[in-house]
Each structure stands twice: as C-alpha cells, then as structure tokens.
Amino acid sequence: MENNKNLNFNTRVVHSALFPSEWQGSTMAPIFQTASHVHETAENLSLTFGGKKSDHIYMRLTNPTNRILEEKLADLEGGAGTVVMSSGMAAITNTCMALLRAGDEFVSGNSLFMSTYLLFAKVFKKYGITVQMVESTETESIEKAINAKTRFVYLETIGNPKMDIPDLARTAAITHDHGIPLVVDNTLASPYLCRPLELGADVVIHSTTKYLNGHGNAAGGAVIDSGRFDWNKDRFPDFQPFIDRKGPLALLDKIWREHHINFGTTQAPLHSYLTMIGLDTLALRMERHMENTLEVARFLKNRKEIKWINYAGIEDHPSYDIAKKQFNEKGFGGVLAFGLENKDACFKFIDSLQMVYHLANLGDCKTLVIHPHSSQYLSFDEPTREKLSITPDLVRLSVGIEAVEDICDDLSQALGKTVT
C-alpha cells in the first residue's frame, strides 16, 4: 500500500511501499533483473534524461526494485527520499563527498565504525579535507570544533565498541544554529529504536547489511534525506544547480547525480529484494534482540571472568539515561563489548564457543562474536587503537534472536574455559 503515516511503525515495516495491483497481485516486490530499459520513443528517453519523466534508463542510475526499497526506507525513517547503494560504506562515502569540497572541514564523533574512521582520518586527507574528531557524546566539544569551513557534523547513533550514545536532538540544535546539517549513521539502532530525522537530524545513513537485512545474506547501504535542510546559504554555493533541479531534495540529488552514478556504487536488485524480506521482520527481530541483549549483559556482568562491560542498558554506563530517552524505552541496542583477563583469554573464549558464530558482522539474527583488536583493527597502530578503545582484552558480541538461555549457556561454558 501507499505509505500511510497513520499506521504504527510495526505495521508500516510490513506494509509500506507494496503495490500488488502493479505487480500482477504479488505481495512481494518483483526483482527487475535488467541492466537497461526500453523506451518507445526518442522523445521519451530524452525527457527521462532531462528529469522530466521518472522512468528508468539504466541499472547504474536507477532500478525499479531498488526504488521500492528506497520508498520503504524513506517511510520508515520519516524522510523525504532515499538512495540505496551497494554497501554502507558506499552510502557514507557518497554522502560525505557530496557535502565536501577540497579544503573543507567537517566535525565527527570519534566513536566510529572502523572503515568510516579510516575514510575520515586517512583517505579524505588526500583530498585536502580535514576532519575534526571529538568525543561523540560531548556536545560542547562538537560546537567548539565548528568553524567557518565546517560543512556538517557526523555521528553514529550508537558508537561501537564504546556503545556511547550522543544526544541527537541537542547536537542537531547546535548544528542548525551554525547553519550546517547533522548526518547520522543509524545502522546500530535501526529505525525501530531511533529515528534521527524526528530528533532533528538532516540525513540518515544505513548499512542495510546489518539489522535492516538481519540475515547476513546481502550487502547494502542507504542515504535518507529529511528534505528539510535549507542549503540556500553562503556555506553551500555548490548546491545551487541541485536546488534548482530538486528543491528540498538537493542533497539527495547531488549524492545521486555527482557521486552514486559516477562512482558506480550500484545496488544489485536482488540485494534490495533480500533486504525487503528481512525488513518485514525488523520490528519483531529488534524486540527480541533488545530483550536478549539486556539479559546477556546482566548475565555477563555477574561473571567473575568479565572485567568490565560496555552496554548502555547497564545502569552505570554513561549513556544509560540518554538511551532510555532517545530510544523511547524500547531497548539499548543489540551489540555489547566486554573485557576478559587478556588477549589469550579472549582467544580461548572465542575458540571454545559452540553455537555462537565467530565472524566479522553484526545485526544478524544469529549471535556473533569477534576480537576486534586482532581482526578489523589489526592494521591500526597501537595509539590509535587505544584512542578508539580497541584494547587487546576486548570481545564484541552481537546478540541474536535465539533462546536467550542457549546463548548464555554457550557463553558460560566458553567463559569457564578461560580460567585455568
């Protein structure tokens, strides 16, 4: 059905952007597995290239299956438009590149996904772009770092592995005082837990590979634009052609036209299809993820092998209060980190797990474990790892939707093997 804002989120997650009458009665979006689309007349193709008609031309530009997922995600995040891409990193790269020019600056929270950190701290440097990294939860530091060259502020809803949660409404108010937008990577919360655009953020980014898909069977990314930010400012003179073309969706048009289609970060329609199957159960899965993670956190906290735990659902975590408020008491996220005696204990623990999968991913319905210091962050120098709280004693757990007793049993027997 057409997007209907009056329906509850848990209903919209199943029903939005479905058009069976256009799909021969099918309730699942068809997979349009085609590289290109026929146009009856030369006039029609010309009008489509000119943006006067919204027909499809070529897969790298748009695809009907991808467009259905785009409508669905815009509805779920409360945005005015979406572009889906081949991965979360594609969405992050294209969005930042559309916002930045050589010589510009931006401010980012320092609690960042590993590849995002590398992109910001190392890759952008090559193009003369400066990132000011500050503590994600310190709104005063964010404000202090903003100057005349700053084009946006970037945050993650839930940092990983610190599990720190910035106050999005307060940060958005600050960025808007300075005439710049707030961009939020909402991957770890998903729109079930948090809708940053409703809190004042201007752009939301997702790695759909994680909770939105939920089954670890397709990579994908998305950028969702609120359509509310006023780009018509001295700070954004390069936005004028996009404002002329798309008005409030100028940024999304810039991301799509300047970067997505030229960088070729195309989403495979099959991946959009698989993501949509996953999305049907998002609310249900998230409910169980939240319940299970809180229970696992409480279980781990009481174990003598555990030296410390990072989870906003534990009352002494610095983000406990903001998490409760910002996530409407629906939960605290499905990922947690904890410390064992040392690296050897972490390896012994991981190698002893029987049900929990050891792999590099999160947000899957299966419980997943990893030792980030020796894997994703292996190439980082030690001072940087320390700065990012990636310590040798840290284990990261993405809690799945299995019976929580079975998760705790497996963790318990593996913890038992870490002490001799």
Ligand SMILES: *Cc1c(COP(=O)(O)O)cnc(C)c1O
């Ligand atoms: C995984 C992840 C990404 C990157 O997404 P890919 O789909 O792997 O490219 C970005 N941000 C966060 C928070 C992530 O967890």
